[in-house]
Amino acid sequence: MRGGIGSGTASPLVAVAGAFVDRTPAWLKDFAIQTFGTNDKLALLVGMGIVLTGLCALIGVLGAGRARPLSKDGEGVRDLYIFWGLGVFAAVGVVGVLAVMDRPNFSWPDTIPTIIGTLVGLWTLDRLWRRLAPSQPEAVPMGAGMASRRTVLAWGGGLTVVGALGIAAGRALSRAGEVVEAARASLGMLHVAHPVAVPAGATQGVTGQTAYITPNNNFYRIDTAITVPQVDPDAWRLRVTGMVDQEIELTFQDLLDADLVEALVTLTCVSNYVGGNLAGNAVWTGLPVREVLARAGVQEGADMVLSTSTDGFTAGTPIEALTDDRNALLAVAQNGEALLPEHGFPVRLVVPGLYGYVSATKWVTELKVTRFDQDEGYWTPRGWSALGPIKTASRIDVPRPGEPVGAGEVVIAGVAWAQHRGIERVEVRIGDGDWQEATLAEEPTTDSWRQWMLTWQAEPGEYAVSVRATDGAGEVQTEEHALPAPNGASGWHTVDVQVR
Ligand SMILES: Nc1nc2c(c(=O)[nH]1)N[C@H]1C(S)=C(S)[C@@H](COP(=O)(O)O)O[C@H]1N2
Numbered sequence: 001m002r003g004g005i006g007s008g009t010a011s012p013l014v015a016v017a018g019a020f021v022d023r024t025p026a027w028l029k030d031f032a033i034q035t036f037g038t039n040d041k042l043a044l045l046v047g048m049g050i051v052l053t054g055l056c057a058l059i060g061v062l063g064a065g066r067a068r069p070l071s072k073d074g075e076g077v078r079d080l081y082i083f084w085g086l087g088v089f090a091a092v093g094v095v096g097v098l099a100v101m102d103r104p105n106f107s108w109p110d111t112i113p114t115i116i117g118t119l120v121g122l123w124t125l126d127r128l129w130r131r132l133a134p135s136q137p138e139a140v141p142m143g144a145g146m147a148s149r150r151t152v153l154a155w156g157g158g159l160t161v162v163g164a165l166g167i168a169a170g171r172a173l174s175r176a177g178e179v180v181e182a183a184r185a186s187l188g189m190l191h192v193a194h195p196v197a198v199p200a201g202a203t204q205g206v207t208g209q210t211a212y213i214t215p216n217n218n219f220y221r222i223d224t225a226i227t228v229p230q231v232d233p234d235a236w237r238l239r240v241t242g243m244v245d246q247e248i249e250l251t252f253q254d255l256l257d258a259d260l261v262e263a264l265v266t267l268t269c270v271s272n273y274v275g276g277n278l279a280g281n282a283v284w285t286g287l288p289v290r291e292v293l294a295r296a297g298v299q300e301g302a303d304m305v306l307s308t309s310t311d312g313f314t315a316g317t318p319i320e321a322l323t324d325d326r327n328a329l330l331a332v333a334q335n336g337e338a339l340l341p342e343h344g345f346p347v348r349l350v351v352p353g354l355y356g357y358v359s360a361t362k363w364v365t366e367l368k369v370t371r372f373d374q375d376e377g378y379w380t381p382r383g384w385s386a387l388g389p390i391k392t393a394s395r396i397d398v399p400r401p402g403e404p405v406g407a408g409e410v411v412i413a414g415v416a417w418a419q420h421r422g423i424e425r426v427e428v429r430i431g432d433g434d435w436q437e438a439t440l441a442e443e444p445t446t447d448s449w450r451q452w453m454l455t456w457q458a459e460p461g462e463y464a465v466s467v468r469a470t471d472g473a474g475e476v477q478t479e480e481h482a483l484p485a486p487n488g489a490s491g492w493h494t495v496d497v498q499v500r
């Protein structure tokens with residue numbers, strides 16, 4: 001996968017967006033996720049579109065030499081405008097090439113489309129502008145401007161068609177998406193040594209309460225990838241490198257042939273706000289990471305595994321979380337189905353108890369055994385903590401804020417999580433009343449969230465309803481309010497409920 005031609009990013013737009021994401025500081029990532037949620041990438045592309053349109057307008061104005069000539073020598077001034085117009089266009093092209101070179105797995109052929117596009121654009125603009133710019137401005141006959149405009153439109157239309165054909169040809173040539181679809185579909189029954197069954201008691205079934213298992217197509221998605229990596233499982237390799245007795249390499253088939261285990265694990269994003277929904281629960285099928293690390297032989301002094309994705313993302317995970325008895329998996333399936341491409345097909349990491357940014361590498365291709373004083377994960381130099389244990393959290397799903405309820409019996413319900421420590425108690429406070437203990441659903445494992453509910457005899461009025469959880473170690477969820485950066489939000493989720 002590494003260094004292979006075509007595994008880099010050839011599209012200048014995608015490359016610039018990717019390079020931008022890589023340089024996003026913590027506060028901006030935070031803002032983007034809070035403002036745009038999972039549409040943050042779309043927002044970025046729209047923003048880029050606006051900037052590009054502005055630049056094109058500038059290039060157009062410059063090239064057409066609309067500004068009043070500064071001297072009698074109109075022709076010279078026009079040449080100057082054309083020079084600057086082409087200059088700005090070339091600069092945009094250079095930025096595109098630099099961004100393509102900045103991308104993971106870069107190889108020189110990736111720059112070809114951007115270079116050709118820029119050269120064709122420069123040549124076309126130059127020809128157009130020279131047609132528009134007659135050498136004797138006063139000798140332009142009436143109506144000549146109209147003819148020129150028609151010419152410009154014809155050229156513009158022609159180029160648009162050529163561009164569209166180019167994109168279509170590119171799509172047809174890259175069959176990656178189809179290969180991945182076929183591979184996902186052909187992944188049959190997995191050989192699972194330790195299956196899990198979800199007990200019925202894990203679900204309380206209150207209307208509006210978060211489902212215990214999150215459907216795959218409804219699972220939150222957070223990553224830095226502008227386009228979803230399409231990784232052919234036949235070409236996929238996992239390399240285990242660094243402080244090991246012997247480097248090893250696994251194929252996808254090696255994984256499928258191993259004794260796979262199933263585990264219920266709730267993933268959570270460090271960017272989740274109090275009450276937010278960047279968390280999801282699934283049954284994951286995979287090979288315990290500790291078995292792979294044992295095969296390679298971890299050397300004395302290592303304290304971190306740096307996992308790397310095809311897209312260049314990395315996560316630094318404390319080695320004990322990957323070698324102790326918890327279900328840290330190289331996962332190949334989510335809720336019994338091959339991973340979706342956006343959730344890491346063919347293989348991703350899932351580690352109970354740690355936020356995704358330090359553990360849940362999707363499209364994972366390398367595990368480097370190393371030390372925290374020698375390596376750091378993707379988000380660490382961008383203002384996020386090197387360590388990311390998940391903070392105890394609880395959320396009120398119903399009643400929803402802004403949806404008044406009738407007086408009488410009202411069910412307050414939600415979920416709480418403290419992965420790998422478990423949830424021991426959930427309490428609810430209504431208005432300035434006492435904390436009341438909620439009823440907990442069954443907890444099949446401490447690694448997943450736990451549903452809770454409380455029935456309330458509500459009288460008309462306005463109430464602030466708060467929730468707090470106590471983890472398996474007896475630690476009460478802190479009231480102290482913290483924003484997501486640098487190591488996760490904290491504070492009690494409070495909802496204003498209106499009873500009529
Ligand atoms: N390759 C890659 N893996 C990644 C990320 C990423 O940006 N790139 N983001 C991580 C983060 S921040 C989270 S919270 C989880 C989210 O996993 P999901 O999108 O399957 O919910 O993936 C993790 N794995």
Ligand SMILES: [Mo]
Nearest residue numbers: 269270356357
């Ligand atoms: Mo995340």
